[in-house]
Amino acid sequence: xxxxxxxxxxxxxxxxxxxxxxxxxxxxxxxxxxxxxxxxxxxxxxxxxxxxxxxxxxxxxxxxxxxxxxxxxxxxxxxxxxxxxxxxxxxxxxxxxxxxxxxxxxxxxxxxxxxxxxxxxxxxxxxxxxxxxxxxxxxxxxxxxxxxxxxxxxxxxxxxxxxxxxxxxxxxxxxxxxxxxxxxxxxxxxxxxxxxxxxxxxxxxxxxxxxxxxxxxxxxxxxxxxxxxxxxxxxxxxxxxxxxxxxxxxxxxxxxxxxxxxx
Amino acid sequence: xxxxxxxxxxxxxxxxxxxxxxxxxxxxxxxxxxxxxxxxxxxxxxxxxxxxxxxxxxxxxxxxxxxxxxxxxxxxxxxxxxxxxxxxxxxxxxxxxxxxxxxxxxxxxxxxxxxxxxxxxxxxxxxxxxxxxxxxxxxxxxxxxxxxxxxxxxxxxxxxxxxxxxxxxxxxxxxxxxxxxxxxxxxxxxxxxxxxxxxxxxxxxxxxxxxxxxxxxxxxxxxxxxxxxxxxxxxxxxxxxxxxxxxxxxxxxxxxxxxxxxxxxxxxxxxxxxxxxxxxxxxxxxxxxxxxxxxxxxxxxxxxxxxxxxxxxxxxxxxxxxxxxxxxxxxxxxxxxxxxxxxxxxxxxxxxxxxxxx
Numbered sequence: 001x002x003x004x005x006x007x008x009x010x011x012x013x014x015x016x017x018x019x020x021x022x023x024x025x026x027x028x029x030x031x032x033x034x035x036x037x038x039x040x041x042x043x044x045x046x047x048x049x050x051x052x053x054x055x056x057x058x059x060x061x062x063x064x065x066x067x068x069x070x071x072x073x074x075x076x077x078x079x080x081x082x083x084x085x086x087x088x089x090x091x092x093x094x095x096x097x098x099x100x101x102x103x104x105x106x107x108x109x110x111x112x113x114x115x116x117x118x119x120x121x122x123x124x125x126x127x128x129x130x131x132x133x134x135x136x137x138x139x140x141x142x143x144x145x146x147x148x149x150x151x152x153x154x155x156x157x158x159x160x161x162x163x164x165x166x167x168x169x170x171x172x173x174x175x176x177x178x179x180x181x182x183x184x185x186x187x188x189x190x191x192x193x194x195x196x197x198x199x200x201x202x203x204x205x206x207x208x209x210x211x212x213x214x215x216x217x218x219x220x221x222x223x224x225x226x227x228x229x230x231x232x233x234x235x236x237x238x239x240x241x242x243x244x245x246x247x248x249x250x251x252x253x254x255x256x257x258x259x260x261x262x263x
Numbered sequence: 264x265x266x267x268x269x270x271x272x273x274x275x276x277x278x279x280x281x282x283x284x285x286x287x288x289x290x291x292x293x294x295x296x297x298x299x300x301x302x303x304x305x306x307x308x309x310x311x312x313x314x315x316x317x318x319x320x321x322x323x324x325x326x327x328x329x330x331x332x333x334x335x336x337x338x339x340x341x342x343x344x345x346x347x348x349x350x351x352x353x354x355x356x357x358x359x360x361x362x363x364x365x366x367x368x369x370x371x372x373x374x375x376x377x378x379x380x381x382x383x384x385x386x387x388x389x390x391x392x393x394x395x396x397x398x399x400x401x402x403x404x405x406x407x408x409x410x411x412x413x414x415x416x417x418x419x420x421x422x423x424x425x426x427x428x429x430x431x432x433x434x435x436x437x438x439x440x441x442x443x444x445x446x447x448x449x450x451x452x453x454x455x456x457x458x459x460x461x462x463x464x465x466x467x468x469x470x471x472x473x474x475x476x477x478x479x480x481x482x483x484x485x486x487x488x489x490x491x492x493x494x495x496x497x498x499x500x501x502x503x504x505x506x507x508x509x510x511x512x513x514x515x516x517x518x519x520x521x522x523x524x525x526x527x528x529x530x531x532x533x534x535x536x537x538x539x540x541x542x543x544x545x546x547x548x549x550x551x552x553x554x555x556x557x558x559x560x561x562x563x564x565x566x567x568x569x570x571x572x573x574x575x576x577x578x579x580x581x582x583x584x585x586x587x588x589x590x591x592x593x594x595x596x597x598x599x600x601x602x603x604x605x606x607x608x609x610x611x612x613x614x615x616x617x618x619x620x621x
Contacts, residue, residue, distance in 0.1 A: 033473060033556030034584040036526040045521055057288070077287040077524050079548050084524030086284070089585060090592040098585045167290035168522065168548040171399050211290075212399065229289075231389050231401050237289045 023052040027111055031100045032084065039083040039107065045177060045205065050165045053078045054241055059110060060085060069106045072099065078241065079166045080175070124161060124244045127209075127224050129200050130255040131157075135223035138188070142202065142219050145185055153221065154249055156180040161244035162207055170212045172229030172237045176245045177206040191217035197262055198223045200247065207245075212262075222247070225258040265331035265417035267380070269409045273325040273367065278384050278403035278415070279543075281314040283392035287547035293527070294394035294402065297502060297543045297566035298375050299559075300591065301339030304448060305379035307599040308336035308356045310606050315383030315418070316393035318409075320376040322569075324367020325409065327378075331361045332433060333417065334381035334443075340373030340567060346440050356443035356606065358429050363439060373567035385418035397502070398544065428609050444605045448598055451590035469577035470561045472530065473584050475553035477518065481532075485512040489554065493573040494538065502544040505565055507574065511536025512554060522550035528557035528565075540565060560587035
């Protein structure tokens with residue numbers, strides 16, 4: 001289950017908290033079954049929307065810690081354009097509105113406040129990646145489909161930092177963007193039955209890193225020797241939401257030197 | 264400390280507490296029990312906290328040895344279960360003398376059996392939970408399903424808790440097995456609006472769902488099929504999702520979606536039109552159209568469905584799903600209270616020792 005984001009809708013933009021606040025005013029809340037709500041903050045995968053997503057996540061987490069009306073919330077999960085709020089209905093008031101309605105009103109009230117100024121973490125992380133060959137079996141194919149040389153694909157992928165929008169698919173598996181529009185490829189028409197751990201892959205305007213070996217449909221152009229997830233660390237991810245990821249091309253020899261064990 | 268030794272593991276036996284919350288933001292699945300009702304019921308019957316780790320056994324059960332006296336309860340799927348060769352009941356707390364071998368035999372009904380032990384299974388929590396994440400290989404017992412000769416620690420109840428009358432009785436009587444007094448464990452009898460004929464708690468009752476955000480994007484025929492045709496649970500089903508097979512559910516037009524959060528019970532429809540109900544090991548986000556959400560109250564029967572079982576679905580309103588879950592929560596609260604009372608009641612009248620076969 002890979003994400004699909006329409007690359008045509010991707011934008012590169014310089015955003016501010018004010019823009020995020022505008023996004024907040026258009027937030028829509030809907031139930032996801034009977035134990036979760038989804039806050040929709042936009043319809044396109046872009047930096048402004050994703051920043052609002054991270055800001056709203058921080059806002060709800062902070063409020064849930066000390067606001068009794070939000071005590072039912074058990075987990076807040078940010079994605080590209082949405083924030084999921086998982087809750088335990090039995091912790092909502094018994095009288096009055098049903099849990100989903102009660103919690104929707106509480107969150108609406110919360111979103112009328114100012115956004116906290118914690119949206120952008122802004123770390124720049126340089127991730128070593130060995131492009132092409134066995135490590136990036138789809139590099140030549142991607143180049144051909146984009147009308148570029150493999151060297152140009154590497155230059156475009158590693159040339160500008162990508163913002164880490166969300167983790168999912170497997171523990172610590174990051175999704176970052178926006179990719180340069182010239183790297184506009186869809187998923188492979190037939191998914192690979194095995195993509196190696198550490199594979200750096202692109203599709204639909206995003207770049208991801210397979211944290212564990214698994215089947216996958218994205219175009220694998222490189223592999224990083226880094227392990228990105230450690231259950232003994234807090235947080236368990238090496239990367240953080242909002243990080244600026246910059247891929248640094250390395251040789252197969254450097255890859256071997258830098259290779260980290262995966263527990 | 265009490266130790267459970269695995270003499271035979273069964274097909275897929277994993278430790279599960281209520282799930283690993285707080286880490287979906289890092290792409291970590293929640294895990295936890297497939298059948299939340301049976302998990303909570305088993306814990307309630309032995310006087311555990313709701314989030315204690317229990318053993319979830321799929322399709323074929325294990326054979327287990329306990330080093331110390333152990334109060335157990337077995338809920339969920341119906342199976343033939345013996346302790347030192349003697350049949351023991353399910354849905355009831357049973358005290359096993361140290362050295363007893365618990366053997367789970369033939370499956371009679373349902374897919375997943377839950378074994379709770381008083382004090383809970385006590386592996387070191389990982390990321391705040393004792394649930395097993397099989398795919399990522401962490402949590403539970405060594406991050407995997409149990410194997411033969413595994414030794415699993417059983418937790419100790421806190422020291423200030425009194426010794427239970429049933430434990431004293433075992434010491435005094437010399438009985439190998441003592442049953443606690445029975446507690447009424449019937450699930451809530453919840454009815455949909457106006458449907459007086461249906462028994463919604465029967466195994467054959469339709470699985471109730473709330474139409475999802477992409478319900479309108481499906482054809483009228485698809486909406487009709489989901490509520491009138493049966494969908495069969497396939498062999499490809501696992502803890503991640505119940506993969507169903509039936510009349511393909513078609514969209515009126517292709518839908519490009521941005522991945523977003525999923526929940527336990529989300530029914531998503533990949534391009535082949537065969538619905539998948541996301542279960543305990545679901546990913547934290549997904550990008551397929553979501554035709555519906557299974558009401559939480561009806562996830563337990565889905566978790567107990569076997570490959571080949573035909574399921575029927577029925578649409579209900581959001582409010583009805585929430586009331587059904589509240590009824591389940593309330594009922595479990597009642598059972599927990601009754602179970603606690605029974606475990607702490609004094610006097611021989613509350614205890615029903617079984618006949619020893621030795």
